[in-house]
Amino acid sequence: MKIDLNLLPVFIAVAEEHSFSKAAARLGVTRSAVSQGIRRLEDAFGTMLVMRTTRSVNLTEAGDRLHKSLSLPVAGIEAAFDDMASDDMPRGLLRIAVTSIAEEFLSGPLIASFAAANPAVTLDIVVTDEEFDIVAAGYDAGVRLGEVIEKDMIAIPLTGKQREMVVASPSYLAANGIPVHPRELMHHRCIGWRPAPDVAPYRWPFEENGKAFDMAIEPQITTNDLRLMLRLALAGGGITLATQETFRPYIEGGQLVSLLNDFLPHFPGFYLYFPQRRNIAPKLRALIDHVREWRQQSA
Numbered sequence: 001m002k003i004d005l006n007l008l009p010v011f012i013a014v015a016e017e018h019s020f021s022k023a024a025a026r027l028g029v030t031r032s033a034v035s036q037g038i039r040r041l042e043d044a045f046g047t048m049l050v051m052r053t054t055r056s057v058n059l060t061e062a063g064d065r066l067h068k069s070l071s072l073p074v075a076g077i078e079a080a081f082d083d084m085a086s087d088d089m090p091r092g093l094l095r096i097a098v099t100s101i102a103e104e105f106l107s108g109p110l111i112a113s114f115a116a117a118n119p120a121v122t123l124d125i126v127v128t129d130e131e132f133d134i135v136a137a138g139y140d141a142g143v144r145l146g147e148v149i150e151k152d153m154i155a156i157p158l159t160g161k162q163r164e165m166v167v168a169s170p171s172y173l174a175a176n177g178i179p180v181h182p183r184e185l186m187h188h189r190c191i192g193w194r195p196a197p198d199v200a201p202y203r204w205p206f207e208e209n210g211k212a213f214d215m216a217i218e219p220q221i222t223t224n225d226l227r228l229m230l231r232l233a234l235a236g237g238g239i240t241l242a243t244q245e246t247f248r249p250y251i252e253g254g255q256l257v258s259l260l261n262d263f264l265p266h267f268p269g270f271y272l273y274f275p276q277r278r279n280i281a282p283k284l285r286a287l288i289d290h291v292r293e294w295r296q297q298s299a
Contacts (some may be wrong), residue, residue, distance in 0.1 A: 003044055008070065010037035014050055015067045018057050046088070048279040056136035060281055061092045086189050090286035091120035096269050097134055098143040100226050101268045103245040104159050104298075105143050114290045121283045129195040129224065135275050140284050146165065146268035154277050156291055159269035159298075164205065165244045167256040169234040179239070182206045182215055182263055189238035191229050192219030201291070204241050207265040 013023035014034060024031040042049050049063035059067060097106055106113070106127065115123060126139075134142045142149075145162070149155050172189075179185055182204070186229075192201040201222050203214040224228060226242060233240045234255055250256040272283060272291050 006035050006042045010034055011041055015059055042279045043216050048281055051135045051137050052274050053276045055133050058135050088282055090118045090281050090282045093122045094283045095124045097126050097139045100129050100242050110294050118286050140256045141274040143272055146271045149273045153273040155271035155273040158272050159177045161266045162267050162269045163244045164241055165247050165266055166241050166259040167247050168239040169236045190217045190219040191232050191238045191240035192217055192222045193225055205262040
């Protein structure tokens, strides 16, 4: 295949500087020229080489392979180009950062069915509630609630609107009474969540007469583990709060009781998100298509 070899120094500069601006300064050209050069190279290959956001620049797996190949003797460069051009099968390592409360994604069937349909893709899924730049950290995509995804990301719906639920076990309620208003939670043993030890516990969101408010619950037990919160609630350890999908099976089975339903608002659901739409790597495109099909079947 024919490639404009003048674009290779531009790609190498971006790969080594991790910045379009620094690459432009190094080459003595404008940032726009660097951006256009990378786009032309990606269009020639038909795949994304560089993931970029307003905050960071990083190589994709394909870009990393090309960068390494360019260090080979010139005789091997054409073979590297041909490999890039024909690489339209989903394959390689797909790294995803997923919030711990994304029950639909983490429940098992969605990931298992994707893996079965794409045997050449290796998945590395990190469950984390830290908020960080997935591009700078080397991830291909992430899963979060829509309201906390950066504006420069492309987001694909994974679920519909969500609702948090306040729950407790029948044994706890029999011994301690049933709260009928959120302010009564201050007199109950609560199980709270926070993402890290140096962060204040999550404030519980409510709504009354169309007005939203939240409460700084003072939990007796605080953890960053959603599963521990669930187990403690099932064991009669107190009242806790999480998304409805987490508690639905246990409410339907009578092991937990839903509380304060009239005060719990709906909010935007979970999304699969990634840096840009052009020249998406086949492995990520396969996941996007799988999520869309899964969402359609679940609707």
